[in-house]
Structures are given as C-alpha cells and as structure tokens.
Amino acid sequence: MLDAAVKVFSRRGFHAASMDEIAEDAGISKPMVYAYLGTKEELFVACLHREGTRMMQAIAGAAAPDLPADERLWRGLRAFFGFVGAHRDGWAVLYRQARGEQPFAGELAAMRARLVEVVAGMLDHALRAEGREIAAIDLEVVAYALVGATESLADWLADHPDADPEKTATRMMNVAWLGAAQLLHGVTWRPPAD
Amino acid sequence: MLDAAVKVFSRRGFHAASMDEIAEDAGISKPMVYAYLGTKEELFVACLHREGTRMMQAIAGAAAPDLPADERLWRGLRAFFGFVGAHRDGWAVLYRQARGEQPFAGELAAMRARLVEVVAGMLDHALRAEGREIAAIDLEVVAYALVGATESLADWLADHPDADPEKTATRMMNVAWLGAAQLLHGVTWRPPAD
DNA sequence: GCGTAACCCTACGCACGAGTAGGTATGCTC
DNA sequence: GAGCATACCTACTCGTGCGTAGGGTTACGC
Numbered sequence: 001m002l003d004a005a006v007k008v009f010s011r012r013g014f015h016a017a018s019m020d021e022i023a024e025d026a027g028i029s030k031p032m033v034y035a036y037l038g039t040k041e042e043l044f045v046a047c048l049h050r051e052g053t054r055m056m057q058a059i060a061g062a063a064a065p066d067l068p069a070d071e072r073l074w075r076g077l078r079a080f081f082g083f084v085g086a087h088r089d090g091w092a093v094l095y096r097q098a099r100g101e102q103p104f105a106g107e108l109a110a111m112r113a114r115l116v117e118v119v120a121g122m123l124d125h126a127l128r129a130e131g132r133e134i135a136a137i138d139l140e141v142v143a144y145a146l147v148g149a150t151e152s153l154a155d156w157l158a159d160h161p162d163a164d165p166e167k168t169a170t171r172m173m174n175v176a177w178l179g180a181a182q183l184l185h186g187v188t189w190r191p192p193a194d
Numbered sequence: 195m196l197d198a199a200v201k202v203f204s205r206r207g208f209h210a211a212s213m214d215e216i217a218e219d220a221g222i223s224k225p226m227v228y229a230y231l232g233t234k235e236e237l238f239v240a241c242l243h244r245e246g247t248r249m250m251q252a253i254a255g256a257a258a259p260d261l262p263a264d265e266r267l268w269r270g271l272r273a274f275f276g277f278v279g280a281h282r283d284g285w286a287v288l289y290r291q292a293r294g295e296q297p298f299a300g301e302l303a304a305m306r307a308r309l310v311e312v313v314a315g316m317l318d319h320a321l322r323a324e325g326r327e328i329a330a331i332d333l334e335v336v337a338y339a340l341v342g343a344t345e346s347l348a349d350w351l352a353d354h355p356d357a358d359p360e361k362t363a364t365r366m367m368n369v370a371w372l373g374a375a376q377l378l379h380g381v382t383w384r385p386p387a388d
Numbered sequence: 389g390c391g392t393a394a395c396c397c398t399a400c401g402c403a404c405g406a407g408t409a410g411g412t413a414t415g416c417t418c
Numbered sequence: 419g420a421g422c423a424t425a426c427c428t429a430c431t432c433g434t435g436c437g438t439a440g441g442g443t444t445a446c447g448c
Contacts, residue, residue, distance in 0.1 A: 013296055015209040018435060029397055034437065074385065100294035102207055138365060141347065145369045148346015149339040156338050171335045173383050179373025189367045191268065212405060223427050228407065 001026045001036065006047050010093030014044055014101050041103060048098055051090045052111045058083045059115075069126035069184075070177055073119075077150065077169040077176075084154045085165035092158035095151075112147065119143040126184050134183075142183065146176050195220045195230065200241050204287030208238055208295050235297060242292055245284040246305050252277040253309075263320035263378075264371055267313075271344065271363040271370075278348045279359035286352035289345075306341065313337040320378050328377075336377065340370050 004026035008017045019040055023030040037043045062079035063072040084091045098104040120136075120143035127133060150172055157168050182188075198220035202211045213234055217224040231237045256273035257266045278285045292298040314330075314337035321327060344366055351362050376382075 013294055016296065019437085020435080030436090031398095031438075032396065035396090040436070071386070096299075097294045100207055100291045102210065105290075141350065141362065141365045142369055144350050145343040145347050145366060148349070149343035151346065152342015153335065153339050155342070156335065168335070170383075170385055171332060172339060173385070174377060175336055175339045175373045176369075177373075177383050178376040178381060179369045179371075182372035182376070183368060187372060189364075189371050191364055191367070192265070213407085214405075224406090225408075225428095226426065229426090234406070 001028070001033070002047055002050055005037075005043055006051065006090050006094065009044060009047060009097060010089040013093070014097050014104075044104065045107065047090075048094055048104060048107055051087065051094050052108075054087070055080070055083050055091075056111070056114070069122050069129075070181070072122055073177055073180075074169070074173055077172050078166065080150065081154065081157060081165040081169040081172070084157055088158045088161070091154060096155075116140065116143045116147050119146055123180065123184070130184060130186075132184070132186060142180065146180065149176060195222070195227070196241055196244055199231075199237055200245065200284050200288065203238060203241060203291060204283040207287070208291050208298075238291075238298065239301065241284075242288055242298060242301060245281065245288050246302075248281070249274070249277050249285070250305070250308070263316050263323075264375070266316055267371060267374075268363070268367055271366050272360065274344065275348065275351060275359040275363040275366070278351055279357075279362075282352045282355070285348060290349075310334065310337045310341050313340055317374065317378070324378060324380075326378070326380060336374065340374065343370060 005022050008022045008025055011017075012021070019030050019033060022043075023033045026033065033043070037046055058079045059076050063076035065072070067075070095108070098108040120139045123139055123143060127139075153168055153172050157163050157165060199216050202216045202219050205211075206215070213224050213227060216237075217227045220227065227237070231240055252273045253270050257270035259266070261269070289302070292302040314333045317333055317337060321333075347362055347366050351357050351359060
C-alpha cells in the first residue's frame with residue numbers, strides 16, 4: 001500500500017496527489033487508507049521514513065566503518081546510486097517533494113544531517129590517520145558539499161533512466177575523492193589577493 | 195510587490211501561501227494582485243524569473259569568459275554565494291519550492307541546465323588548453339556534480355545566517371577546484387577490482 | 389433463520405482558498 | 419458642478435479534496 005502512495009506522490013507531488021487516487025491505485029477505497037495509515041500527512045511521513053531508512057541501511061550496510069576512507073566512500077556511493085537507480089520513483093520525488101513542504105523539510109534535513117555527519121566523521125578519521133586536523137566547521141561544510149554533489153547526481157540519474165548507477169558512482173568518486181584527497185594531504189586552495 | 199510574494203512563498207511554500215496573505219503583505223488587496231500579475235501560477239513564475247535572471251546576471255557579470263578557468267570559477271562562485279547571502283529568502287525557498295512543484299520544475303531545470311552548460315564549457319575550455327579531451331557526457335556529469343555541491347552549500351548558507359558567503363565560496367573552491375584540477379591534469383580514480 | 393461482528397464501500401459535510409462582480413472614493417475634464 | 423475614468427476595496431461564488439458517517443455484505447455462532 002505504501003508502494004502505491006509513493007508512486008502517486010512521486011508522480012503528482014504532495015499537494016496534487018489526492019487520497020482518492022492513492023486509494024484507487026492501491027486497489028482499495030479511501031476510508032481504508034485512513035484506517036490503516038491515518039491522515040495524508042502521516043501517510044507521507046510514513047513513505048518518507050520507509051524510503052529513508054531503506055536508503056540509510058543500504059549505505060550503512062555497504063560502507064563498513066573499519067575500511068579505509070576511500071574504500072568506504074566508494075562503497076557508500078555505489079550503494080547509494082544503486083539504491084537510487086532501483087528506486088527512482090521513491091527517491092526522485094519523495095526527496096524533491098519533501099524539501100519544499102514545510103512540515104517535512106525538517107524530517108528530511110535530519111536525515112541528511114546524519115549522512116553529513118557520517119561523511120564528516122569519515123573525513124575526520126582519515127585526517128587523524130594522517131596526523132592532521134582541520135576545523136570541525138570546515139569539515140562539515142566539505143561533507144555538505146560532497147553530499148550535495150551526490151544528491152545532484154542522483155537527480156541526474158533519476159532523470160536519465162538509461163544511465164548506469166555504477167558508472168555514475170565512479171564519476172562521483174572522480175570529483176569527490178580526488179578533491180577530498182587533496183585536502184586530506186594538506187593541499188589547499190587560497191583566494192587570489194585581488 | 196514581487197518582494198512580498200517572494201517573502202510569502204518562501205515562508206509558506208507555493209501551496210500553503212494564500213493570495214490573501216501575499217496581498218496583505220504587499221499592503222494592497224487581492225484583486226490588485228490579480229490585476230497586476232495574473233494568477234497565482236503566473237505570479238510564482240514571475241518571482242522565479244526575476245530571482246533567476248538576477249542570479250544569472252550576478253554570476254555572468256563576475257565570471258568574464260576570457261579569464262583562466264580557476265579564476266572564472268572563483269569569481270563565479272563568489273558572486274553566486276554573495277547573491278544567495280544577500281537574497282536568502284529568494285533563493286532558499288523559491289529554489290526549494292520550484293523543484294517539487296510539477297509546473298515549475300521544468301523552468302528551474304532549464305535554468306540549472308544553462309548553468310551546467312556554462313560550467314561544462316569552462317572545464318572543456320580548460321581541458322583543450324591542456325591539449326586533453328574527455329567525453330562530453332563525463333564533462334556534463336562532473337559539471338552537474340559541481341553545480342549540485344554548490345547548490346547544497348547555498349542551502350547550508352541560507353540556513354546559517356551568520357555564515358560568511360565569501361568564506362563559503364573559498365571552501366567550495368577547495369573541494370571543487372582541487373578535484374576538478376586533478377581531472378584536468380589527467381589524474382583519474384578507478385574502481386578497485388573487487 | 390436470526391443476531392452479530394468484522395470488514396469495506398458509497399456518498400456526503402465542511403473548510404479553505406482561487407478568482408471575480410459590483411460598489412466606492414479620488415481626481416480630472418469641460 | 420456634472421460626467422467620466424482611474425484605482426482600489428469588500429464581499430461573494432464556486433471548485434476541490436480531506437476526512438467521516440452511515441449503510442451494505444459476508445461469515446460465523448447458536
């Protein structure tokens with residue numbers, strides 16, 4: 001039943017999706033939807049949570065914490081793009097939807113924050129292994145940028161049904177890791193003095 | 195008047211924003227809003243266009259095409275983050291809003307596509323200058339990732355009112371340019387053979 | 389066969405908000 | 419000052435869609 005909801009929400013968007021359509025798509029009648037899953041908002045949150053936990057599990061399952069940073073990043077990315085490739089509906093639209101709608105944006109922000117934290121932790125770990133350290137805020141921002149780039153490619157992937165998730169992950173590594181690795185080795189860029 | 199609309203749309207989201215509230219906020223009555231700017235959709239598109247062109251102009255004005263790639267990127271980023279910092283309302287929410295709502299997503303996608311094209315063109319130019327070449331699709335994807343990372347940091351900036359746009363731009367350069375520069379010099383990352 | 393209980397439906401109430409009709413004030417022309 | 423136009427408002431209509439009330443159907447116990 002959640003599947004039907006995800007499908008309709010993804011096609012129409014939260015507001016444009018009518019409970020009638022969801023019910024019809026699920027093959028039951030509207031009062032049943034209310035009986036099982038409560039109001040429209042609750043239904044949407046349920047979808048969000050399910051897709052979110054699925055995704056986080058896919059990533060967490062792939063990126064074991066005892067691997068070296070590049071390996072973790074690679075596996076995490078591969079799992080992530082694999083997930084998005086397999087759940088284009090779920091991702092593409094729940095995600096795009098949830099960003100805009102006030103009540104859900106917070107929910108989503110929390111999820112993303114966990115992801116950012118994981119990435120930041122990974123970078124920090126790698127840094128310490130090199131005997132180096134940078135400000136926590138910088139770390140957070142870098143992690144944010146990486147997560148953002150990844151999400152952006154996920155969008156691209158969702159819009160290009162023929163694209164290969166694996167290949168997309170590789171491309172992402174090419175941008176992310178080469179950049180991050182430089183930082184880890186202490187190479188930084190400074191603004192010109194103009 | 196558009197200012198009021200942007201403010202309300204940004205605070206409430208497209209659907210939750212009522213024309214009454216916009217009118218009240220603008221200090222006029224609803225029929226006036228309809229007289230001047232047409233329906234709600236048209237109003238939103240007008241907001242989107244204005245903010246969009248303003249942003250593109252800010253960027254285009256800063257990143258002259260005859261500069262070297264890193265300089266262009268830096269100036270473009272600085273202009274972009276400066277713009278977002280100064281128009282937090284406009285950016286943060288019009289952008290977040292427009293992604294989700296079906297009728298506007300296309301509009302926004304087109305804008306972003308122009309940006310991606312510019313970035314890709316820049317990378318391509320830099321590559322050719324080095325006597326190198328990579329597949330157009332790869333270029334596009336890399337550009338996409340860079341744009342995505344930048345947007346993500348813009349979101350971060352919009353949510354952190356105390357953060358400094360200039361500094362954010364510098365951080366972005368640290369991730370983006372160091373990564374992109376590697377690619378330009380022919381360094382690539384390859385997946386392990388597992 | 390009749391009570392009853394679980395299950396699901398059709399059909400409605402109701403609120404909310406986009407868009408409009410028709411009226412009022414202010415200023416301008418002759 | 420009468421006629422007219424411009425600028426604006428209040429107060430309405432009407433569609434839409436969430437959430438629910440109340441009724442029908444099947445299965446089982448007695």
